[in-house]
Amino acid sequence: MQQALNKKWWFTPFILLLIVILLHVLALWPWFIENVYSAYVYPPIAYLLRLLTGWLPFSTGDALYALVAIWLIVKIILFFRYKPSWKKFGMALRNLAVKGLGAYIFFLLLWALNYYRYGIGYKMHLFPDRYSTEDLKTVTAQIREQLNASRKRIDSLHIRYGDDKTIFKEAADLYDAAKATYPYLSYPNHSVKKMLAGDIGSYGGFLGYYNPFTGEAQVNAKAPVFVLPFIACHEIGHQLGFASESEASFAGFLAVRSGNLPAFNYSAYFDMFLYANGELYSRDSIAARENVKLLDTLVKKDINTYRQYLYAYRNPLEPLLTKLYGNYLKAHNQPKGIESYDEIVAWLIAYYKKYGRL
Incomplete structure (x- = not known):
């Protein structure tokens, strides 16, 4: 017995x-x-x-x-x-x-x-590789121009952001438009939701997440409204099976480019600029500072708003949670850990070299 x-x-x-x-x-x-x-x-x-x-x-x-x-x-x-x-x-x-x-x-x-998996590069025959500082400068300048133009368009057309449900629906609609060009971005039966515990997510440094047990894309609506559209697109990318953080962002970028929604264009290029110019700063701080100087005044204001949001939720546990999440990513085929998000820059450069536009 x-x-x-x-x-x-x-x-x-x-x-x-x-x-x-x-x-x-x-x-x-x-x-x-x-x-x-x-x-x-x-x-x-x-x-x-x-x-x-x-x-x-x-x-x-x-x-x-x-x-x-x-x-x-x-x-x-x-x-x-x-x-x-x-x-x-x-x-x-x-x-x-x-x-x-x-x-x-x-x-x-x-x-x-x-x-x-092989991922979105395998689907598109697009393979990001090492890139030079000049490549980075060129693409960052392109993103900066798109960022300024989309911000001016929002202002000139007096566009106002809808509530979170409207934003989530528009994100799903962009993927529906994208599937005509990229069939692997087909997104049937939409499910994007607002996080119930947005403050807890903010204190933990999370703008959104995908829940694999319920199939829901979660978006932290406590974040500034102008970053929500691309967060939703990023999380839908995860829903479609692009687990890598950079690939989810790239899938979201492709979806945004497939439509013509100024608020989404701005949100995407806002996110891309922060990553690209941040990478440029580590290589050529003078060029990165010059990019910031050339930003539209309203873009600078939004960057300040975003920084204030991040600052408001700083806490002693956040570095630990960030480190734990970085180790989680390393354990799941993303060797750069939390810096895997930055790899979107390599995707953008590869895309620009192949198609000549962003």
Whole structure:
């Protein structure tokens, strides 16, 4: 009897760990991930999840994570309330490991295997490579001009941003327009929602996230309204299976370019400029400062507003959370960690070299 109990103690965690290992071994074949999982397995999974949760008027992903946090707190309280022992502690760790491994397996199967695909470059025959400082200067100047022009257009046409639901719908419509040129950006059954805990997200440094367990793209509506359109486009990119941060941004950029919505154009080029000019600053600070001087006055005002937002939510835990998220990205095929977001610059330069425009 005792032998059977001992076997039961380790058997389930062992099987789950073996499944995790096998899935990571499978991830060593990006061709299979791209042409089988990302092409035929993931799309119906994502569609079904959006079908199940998309009709609800609130973020079920946020609610799910809140319930998990409450469950964990209750379990800890109950553990210490009823005569804790080392044996109970060991069983609690074992049960937590089983649940954690099970959740991680679902995480991989429901979405995260997309981290190991060839990605959008494979689809477009576009492969970003190392670029020179001159290439960076050229593209950053192009982005700056587009940024200034789109900001002036917003002002001249007296365009006002809609509420978050309007922004999310317009983001989805842009992807619907983009699929005519880029079929892999087809986005059926839309599901973009506002984060319920926007303040918590802001304190953690998150402008949005994709929930692989519910299929929802989450946007932090606490951020300045002019950055929300591109955040929504970025998160939809994740929904479509582009797990890499830079590829999700590039997918969003392609969607924005497929339409003619000034607010989205401005939001996209605003984001692209911050990354490109930030990279240029590390190589040629004089040229980067000159770019800032040449920005439209209203753009400078928006940059200041965005910085004030980031400053308002600074806290001692944010660097730790950023480091943890960076390590998470490194563990999932993004070796640059949090700097993976910056790799959008390489995509833009490759796109510019191929098509001669941005």
